[in-house]
Structure formats: structure tokens, C-alpha cells
Amino acid sequence: MRVSLPGLYIALGIVLAGLIHVVAVLTLPTLAPRDAQARLAALGPANTMIQLPPPTPGRQVMPLMAPDVRYAFCRYDLSDGPVRLRAHIADEHWLIGFYTPLGENFYAVVGADMKQPEVDLIIATADQTVAEVGVDSPEAFDNVVVVSSPVVEGIALIRAPLAGSSRSAEAERALKATYCGQHKTSG
Amino acid sequence: MPLTGTSTRSSLWREEGSTSMRAIGYFIGTFAAALILGIGSAWYMIERGSPLTTSTVGPWKSWLSEGNPNADPYTRAHLARSGRLPLTSTAARYFAANTDSRGSTLSSGCEYSIVGAPLNARWWSVALYDEYGSLIANPSNRYSFNSEEALRRADGSFRINLSRNARPENWLPSGAGTNRNLVLILRVYGSRDTDISGIGQIPPDRLPKIERVRCG
Numbered sequence: 001m002r003v004s005l006p007g008l009y010i011a012l013g014i015v016l017a018g019l020i021h022v023v024a025v026l027t028l029p030t031l032a033p034r035d036a037q038a039r040l041a042a043l044g045p046a047n048t049m050i051q052l053p054p055p056t057p058g059r060q061v062m063p064l065m066a067p068d069v070r071y072a073f074c075r076y077d078l079s080d081g082p083v084r085l086r087a088h089i090a091d092e093h094w095l096i097g098f099y100t101p102l103g104e105n106f107y108a109v110v111g112a113d114m115k116q117p118e119v120d121l122i123i124a125t126a127d128q129t130v131a132e133v134g135v136d137s138p139e140a141f142d143n144v145v146v147v148s149s150p151v152v153e154g155i156a157l158i159r160a161p162l163a164g165s166s167r168s169a170e171a172e173r174a175l176k177a178t179y180c181g182q183h184k185t186s187g
Numbered sequence: 188m189p190l191t192g193t194s195t196r197s198s199l200w201r202e203e204g205s206t207s208m209r210a211i212g213y214f215i216g217t218f219a220a221a222l223i224l225g226i227g228s229a230w231y232m233i234e235r236g237s238p239l240t241t242s243t244v245g246p247w248k249s250w251l252s253e254g255n256p257n258a259d260p261y262t263r264a265h266l267a268r269s270g271r272l273p274l275t276s277t278a279a280r281y282f283a284a285n286t287d288s289r290g291s292t293l294s295s296g297c298e299y300s301i302v303g304a305p306l307n308a309r310w311w312s313v314a315l316y317d318e319y320g321s322l323i324a325n326p327s328n329r330y331s332f333n334s335e336e337a338l339r340r341a342d343g344s345f346r347i348n349l350s351r352n353a354r355p356e357n358w359l360p361s362g363a364g365t366n367r368n369l370v371l372i373l374r375v376y377g378s379r380d381t382d383i384s385g386i387g388q389i390p391p392d393r394l395p396k397i398e399r400v401r402c403g
Contacts, residue, residue: 029264035267055330066314103269162335
């Protein structure tokens with residue numbers, strides 16, 4: 001077998017380029033320093049519902065935020081146990097997305113699919129038990145949904161799309177009434 | 188085979204003579220070319236997308252599995268770089284356009300007419316950004332039109348006039364000052380047409396056309 005020298009270098013170059021390509025694509029997500037988690041962490045502590053300021057020219061927390069959606073987020077940390085999220089869905093447009101720090105949307109609550117406007121969620125990892133917490137009032141727990149989080153630290157993001165530009169104060173008030181905090185496992 | 192390879196290489200080595208410096212030079216050159224090719228192709232496929240990851244309809248580009256936990260490595264890298272938190276395609280669809288329907292780059296130096304057919308969804312919005320993803324300052328603080336506020340005709344179709352100066356109907360201001368490149372994002376929440384896996388489907392002919400009216 002006779003391989004020409006330039007051919008050998010070209011083959012070597014292509015194999016190397018392929019390897020570099022694969023390594024670059026796979027390592028990029030972990031190297032991106034300004035991911036959503038980092039941007040949101042700068043706004044306040046974990047396990048608290050925080051409203052995102054509406055984007056304005058030259059100022060927005062995340063790129064390409066919708067100017068006609070109001071957002072509130074809870075950066076949850078399950079290392080001390082499950083986290084509770086409660087919201088009164090003001091209208092059917094509301095969406096609650098659950099994310100890993102890399103931005104993977106592993107679960108979503110769609111307002112229009114809800115039978116009642118009260119959303120009561122417990123976010124827990126797969127190995128945390130949420131059972132028997134409401135023994136004293138089991139009926140109050142009928143509507144509680146347990147969201148199994150694949151990550152200990154993640155993000156819950158509520159979107160309130162506006163029904164018109166004059167409706168932003170209304171949406172902001174509704175978002176302010178949402179709750180996120182450590183779930184008390186006293187039971 | 189490795190034996191043959193080795194012998195071939197060593198014989199070539201001899202043919203090249205004792206100029207091993209030249210071989211090192213070739214090797215460095217190959218490595219540099221591989222680095223540029225590898226990083227460049229990765230950057231392109233992450234930044235711009237490819238048929239593997241994105242669907243293109245006219246000027247609109249959409250990353251199909253953006254936000255999906257089972258997304259391919261290119262989509263994951265694209266998302267991590269963007270720093271956004273998009274919903275998966277079962278809850279929302281996002282379409283981005285940085286050109287008009289004829290393929291020319293959207294510029295604030297031109298005037299466009301965005302003509303759309305009714306979209307079968309709970310909520311949609313067309314928002315305007317500069318090429319860095321930031322909103323554009325304008326006196327009427329108008330950055331987008333959504334399904335609740337856009338003026339629509341009796342048949343549900345709409346026209347958004349994208350220009351510097353005030354226009355009738357739905358005026359989306361592209362801002363004063365030097366010309367800048369523009370990006371339009373169409374968000375469709377709760378598409379009522381879905382495929383069997385629940386992914387929102389927007390028929391290609393339903394995506395708005397972006398027609399250039401005039402420039403300068």
C-alpha cells in the first residue's frame with residue numbers, strides 16, 4: 001500500500017479536525033460562563049420567588065427575553081429537602097417551566113390545561129420522600145403535584161404572557177402573589 | 188496493516204531526507220488547519236444550526252429540540268451559549284429571522300411589511316431585537332405585537348409595519364440612529380396543531396412573510 005505524504009497529512013488533519021469538533025461541541029455547555037443559572041443567581045437567593053425586571057433596551061437578564069411576557073423565577077436548591085411552589089394562575093396563558101442549570105426544560109405546567117387556577121407543587125429529587133407530610137389534613141393535599149427534579153439545584157420559571165400592554169401591572173401583581181420556599185416536613 | 192503503515196511512513200521519512208524540520212512544519216500546519224476546521228465547524232453548527240438541529244422555513248429558523256433534556260449536543264451547546272430558558276416544543280415554538288423573505292439581512296435602514304395568516308395557538312408574539320438580542324429604544328416603547336393586541340383583519344390575518352418612522356396599522360419601530368441589523372422572534376405558545384408526540388406544528392404557509400418595502 002502506497003500512501004502519498006500529502007494524503008497522509010490530509011487524512012491526519014481530517015481525523016484531528018473531527019476530534020477537535022467533537023470535543024468542542026461536548027465541552028461548550030459546561031464552559032459557557034453566562035448561562036441562565038449564573039444570570040439568575042446574581043438577582044437573589046435560592047428558594048425565593050423573584051420577579052424579573054421587564055426587559056428594556058440595553059438591559060435584560062437573559063438575552064431575547066419577550067417584552068410582552070412578565071417573568072418570575074425561583075432558583076430552587078433541594079439539598080435541605082423539597083421545595084414548595086404555589087401560584088394562582090391568573091389566566092390560561094400562564095406557563096411554569098422547570099429547568100436544569102443548563103437550560104433543559106424537564107417539566108412544564110400549562111395554565112390552559114389546569115382544571116383549577118391554584119397550582120401547588122412540591123419539587124423533590126427522586127430519592128426524597130414527600131409522603132405523609134399532610135397527614136393532619138389529607139384533603140388539602142389532593143391537589144398537590146410532586147415534581148421530580150433530576151437536579152438538586154434548578155430553576156422554576158413562571159411566564160405570564162400579557163394580554164395587552166396595559167395589562168403588565170396586573171400580571172406583575174399576580175406574579176408577586178406566587179410563592180416559593182422550603183417545604184416544611186414537620187409532619 | 189499497522190506494519191505496512193509504519194514501513195510506508197519510515198520509507199517516506201527517508202525520501203524526505205534528513206529534513207525533519209520540514210516534517211515538523213507539516214505537522215504543525217496540519218494541526219493548525221485541523222484546529223481551525225474543527226473549531227470553525229463546531230462554532231458554525233452551534234451558532235447557525237444545521238439541518239440536523241434546525242428547521243428553516245423561508246426566513247424563519249427554529250431549533251427543534253431546544254430546551255429538551257434529550258436534545259443533541261449541538262442544540263445543548265447552542266442553548267448553554269445563549270443563556271436563555273426556552274420551553275420545549277410541546278409548550279412553545281420559537282422562530283427567529285434575521286433576513287427578509289428574499290434572504291437579505293434585516294436592517295433598520297429599510298422598511299418591512301410582516302404579513303401573517305392567522306396562527307392557531309393560544310398566544311403568539313412577534314418581537315424585534317437588534318443583532319445582539321437587545322430591544323431597540325423607541326419613543327412609543329413598542330417592542331412587539333402579540334395575538335391579544337395586534338390589529339387584525341376580519342379573517343384573522345395581520346400586517347406589522349416594521350420601520351423607523353410611524354406607520355399606520357401595527358407599527359413596530361426599528362429605532363433611530365445608525366443602521367443596525369435586526370432579528371425578529373416569533374413565539375407561539377400553546378399551538379393547537381400538534382404532531383403525535385405533542386410538538387406544536389405551524390404549517391409553513393402560516394409563518395409570516397417578511398417583505399421589504401423600501402430602503403433608505
